[in-house]
Amino acid sequence: MDRATERDLIERAIAGERAAAGELIKAHQRSVYGYILRMSGRHEMAEDVVQEAFVRVLANLHRFDFRFRFSTWLFTIARRLYMNAVAKSKPAYDTDFVGSMGGKGSMPDASTYNTEQSETQKDAIQSALMHLSVEQREIIVLFHQLDWPIALIASHLDMPEGTVKSHLHRGRRRLRVLFKEHKQLASLYQDHFGGQFNEASDEVLA
């Protein structure tokens, strides 16, 4: 969404147009939801945090400073809400969000195999992400998943660009190694047990 369109929607939403507010939600809900989901590893927390973030942002829309991007403001509030939620209760992540996977029964055909492989990859990437430090995870998600530039990430996280790059490079290397391991574990688990691979599965394999 370009800035002119975004500004128009915001002004209409401030004027009380529900449709414009709905458009703003629709335009940003996926990115902010994905951001919090990757950070927390939990659907419920992502849903709660994103809802609350949208409610707060839209309720205070008349205070919005048009010099900044709406998404930056929204992500800042969502991040703060997520941090508060984490501080209140120590989060436990799982990879249930990819859905249940049926592995028992007849032999899978090609499409089923591809789907399962995709699910396995998503399990593995979330497991790998959760093994990174919070800073590395957040920067990788913002940079690679949401395509934020380094400068914007540095501003969002209030840290120097060099530090952001350092976290990004180290996190990316660790993610590569962890992803490869988790993917292999997930495939192995799936071949042997026919179920979904998650953190609990690690213990079974061990």
Next chain:
Amino acid sequence: MKRGSDHDQFDKEPLGRIPESLIDAALDGEICDQMQDEIAHALQYDHARRAELLETADAVRALDLDDIPMPDMQCIVLNRLDQHERFIPKTMRRWVRTGRLAVAAGVLLGLMMVAGMQSMYPRLTTLGVQSTPVDDVASAMAEDSQRVAADMQTRVEILRASMLPLDGLLLAPRPSGTKSFSLTLNHQVIEFSDEDLETFYASGLDAGELGIGFPVSHRPNQISGSMTVVSYHGRVVGGEDCVQIGSHSVGAKQSGGVVVVQSDRASLKAPSDERIADLP
């Protein structure tokens, strides 16, 4: 010295390998197209680095959220906003804003009025105890004196009005003539006139003989009074029969008998008829 930095570890590359920092810069999008082409060319000969790059790209692709289901929050968020009444339409927002401004202006105007009153009439708007100027005290005392004098005048007039019915009584002549007293001794009435009493008390009886604690000359008045109590003993004093009278307080029960004098009438009560028989 142990250095845990991945950067340092990857900087120590063997000869012929592409530095990982260069791969990082490429992944960060910080190198030009020409350099990217050169790296792509070099990767054909560095299989290990190429494998790492492919694995990294694989992990980054897995971050894609396209296939992940997520709820549509549009309705939920807008409903929550409606419930909290935070999403006010523009027309209503104007009214709310106008109302707030009106309230603020009213409060400001009120404060200004109080400030103005304070400067004009300090005593009206000051709640604490205030000192009073001397000239005010003088005028207040004069006013108070006049008010007290008027009040007293009113009370005197009311008192005089209440006394009017008694004027005739006060102005009426006092009754004169012989006042008789009677003593009742064991159901026998003995009459005394004023003269008898005067004679009786002037006959030489003194207080000691009579057992009276006051001079005899006061006796008639005391008898004619309402509260004198006397007793008798039936003794003969000075060779003549007379009644010896003692004085006691009201309500006393004397073994020798009591005389209760009430108004102009006295009653003697004796414990025995013998003693009464001694009486004249």
